[in-house]
Amino acid sequence: MATVNWEREPGEKVEEFVAALLLLKYPHGNLITPSQGDRGVDVRVWNPDGFDIYQVKRYTRPLDSTQEKEVKKSWQTFVDQTLPILKVRSWTLVTPLNPSNERLDWLDALTEPTGLETHWMDRGALDGLAGNNYPLVDYFFGDGAQHWHRLMADLLDGVRPLPGDGASESLLSAIASRQEKLARSLDEVDPFYRYEIDIRTGWVENLPLDSTRLGETRAAFIQYAQIDDEHYREMRLLPRCAESVKLRPITADVRLEADPGTSTANAIHRFRQFGTPFSDVPGTITAISGPPGVPQTGGPATFSFLSVPQPKTGLPDLCLRIREPNGQKAAELELEHVSSSRGQAGSGVWVSASDRAQVLNVEFTFGGDSDAEFRLRTSGLKGKTPAEVLPAVRATAELRTGRVIELAVRGGLPITGGWELERDDAEASLARWHVAFLEALTTIQEHTYHRITVPDVTTMTPPQRQKIFNIAGLLRGEQIEEDWSEVTTDTASAALLESAGPEFSFGGTAPLTVELDGQEIHLNMARQTHYESARIRTGQPDSDVIHLVPGSSTKAVSTAVPLDQAAPAPQ
Structure with missing residues (x-):
């Protein structure tokens, strides 16, 4: 079990360590930094019925009068600045000392007027948390050099060519073994991040830069490394708590390079002024800092800055x-x-x-x-x-x-x-x-179960586009007046039409359809058309189909009617 010699460690480091213990115990908790005005809060943890508030003090020995005043001041600041604006369910004083019964009574008397649930988390509780988190103790107070050297050896081993006899089963077994070994080693030593390692098929250089895909992962760092001619490794560092990137930041010092007056120089200027994304800008990594698995050496590189879409929480619409x-x-x-x-x-x-x-x-x-x-x-x-x-x-x-x-x-x-x-x-x-055009398509969608999508209008002819507008107009209750040249009907219908004389008017209905992207779509309406003047075309061969052509007028007026009101019409 890891232990901490609380009395020998600097007070500031003790407070940082205790805050880290709490944040790793409650991964969704937040660290409130003094620069933000802590309002008497060091760590806060959200719960459905209110926040749990933790005030961390470095005291390892019984409180003297100065320390007592500091606790009172922190408590009063919390009461004055936090309680009025935050729903709180508990407040806890955290110190690496075991208080006497008199001190517990003193704390109860101090906090009792608010009626709030209060606690004192003492050395025994902190020793228990520390004992279950050796990597964190080693990170703050120990010498983790041997662990780091071993991990870097494993990491380097993971990118060397894989041995084997060429058999696919041997190759996959070797890859899986390395993947498991590296992930287990990194998880063992890093208190702030978990490691996910996947072996994929392909080439790293062919992977697209996609800010949307990056936004879908919780990873704070992603590294790709080519293993052989067919496989690459993707390693993701996942924060163990919401404040991991603050407790153990991942940083790089980068020098971007561009000739004055070029588009690259302008892109760098806009990035410096506004944070505007850029891509494929040459430069040099001069320093890197981060947990195991993050490369520790720099050099020439090409840089792109992507802005990941942000969650809606906390942002105004x-x-x-x-x-x-x-x-x-x-x-x-x-x-x-x-x-x-x-x-x-x-x-x-x-x-x-x-x-x-x-x-x-x-x-x-x-x-x-x-x-x-x-x-x-x-x-x-x-x-x-x-x-x-x-x-x-x-x-x-x-x-x-x-x-x-x-x-x-x-x-x-x-x-x-x-x-x-x-x-x-x-x-x-x-x-x-x-x-x-879109409003016309929306109207058409209202009259069919078929999913209407926007076609490529650049490939449509003007008559095709106009037909979309005409059908939408019919569906909205408009009348469409058009010239016509010929329709056909059966001989029985023609006999009735001939009885009206050599020139006659007639009307009929037909199912209303629309063609989009080469597909005929049936609607829940019919097209009813009135032909103002028509006659039977002369010189027709004997058949079951009679051809009708315009008489003294080529005018035809169409309206849309529900299908259940439609009657058979000339074709």
């Missing part, structure tokens, strides 16, 4: 707001998939977000020494459902000269100043046509 010059709101688009970053040298902020369907992406940079900027980028609509993309396309259509764009809290105050559009956005006029 954002929107893209478009205003008229007089301040009246013209449009507001709800934003999701939010990423943000801050400048490394200055107060600048970069925010990137998109609509729910990720059709419209917006980027804002503001607050730095350089001029603030707004950038907008659209992506394709093909294959997405009309209803999900309509909000973004409608907002894009409102980007008109003189209007002002701002990033704002949804339904609330603006976060940035406004950007005035000096001319219509290049995408705006195209978006206005797409709004009408």
Whole structure:
């Protein structure tokens, strides 16, 4: 069992160690640093019925008058600044000393007026926690050099070519053995991180940089290493508690390199000012610090900075707001998939977000020494459902000269100043046509169980696109007037039509369908058409089909009716 000689250790280190013990015991707890104004709280742990608060003191011997005053001060600060704003269920004083009964009575008298549940976590309890966490004791007070050397040997061994006779079973067995050995060794010595190691097929250099994929993992660090011509290793460091990256940070000192005036230099400048992501910038790693498994040597490298989408918790709901010059709101688009970053040298902020369907992406940079900027980028609509993309396309259509764009809290105050559009956005006029087209598709969706998606309009002919608009108009109750050239009917129907004279009008119904992406989609309505003037085409061969052509007028008027009201019609 690991033990700590509390009296011999510096008080500051004792407080850091005790806080780490608590945070690893309660992995979802938070460490409150003095720079944030601790409000009488060192560690707080959330529970459904309230927070558990821990105040850590370094005292190892019976409290003297000065220490007693410090405890009273911390308690009063907690009562004055934390209790009014936080739901608290308990408060605990944590010290590596065993208090006397008189001191326990003293603490009860101090805290009793609040009626709050209070405790004193003493040396015995801390010794018990320390005894079950040898790696943490070794990290703070011991000499872990031998452990680290062994781990680095295992790590290096893991990237050497695998021996074997070439048989697939031998190769897989060797890979699995190394994977298990390395993960077990790292887990054994590192108190702050757990290690996951996977062996995958492929080449590291072919892996795409994907901030969305990185955002789906809790890993604080991911390393890829090529093992042989067919396999690579992925190692992930997972924090054991919410504060692992604060207790054991992973850092690297990097020098980025670019010639003045180049696009690379501009990308570095924007990163320094606003935290704007960049990719494939050359540079050098000059120093690295981190837990076992993190490389400890630097050198030349190529760098990319990705901003991972942030969870919604704690962030306000954002929107893209478009205003008229007089301040009246013209449009507001709800934003999701939010990423943000801050400048490394200055107060600048970069925010990137998109609509729910990720059709419209917006980027804002503001607050730095350089001029603030707004950038907008659209992506394709093909294959997405009309209803999900309509909000973004409608907002894009409102980007008109003189209007002002701002990033704002949804339904609330603006976060940035406004950007005035000096001319219509290049995408705006195209978006206005797409709004009408998407609304037509949305109407069609209301009349079929088939999933309607946006087709590639660039491959559609003008008549095909117009037919979509016409069918949507019919479904909305409009009348469509068109010229016609010929329809067919059976001989029985033709006999009835001939009795009306050489020229006649007639009407009929047919199932209403629409063709999208080469597929005919049946709707729950029928097309009812009235032909103003028709006659039977002369010179027809004897058959069961009679051809009808326009008489003195080519006009035909169509409406849509429910299928149960439709009657058989000429084909």
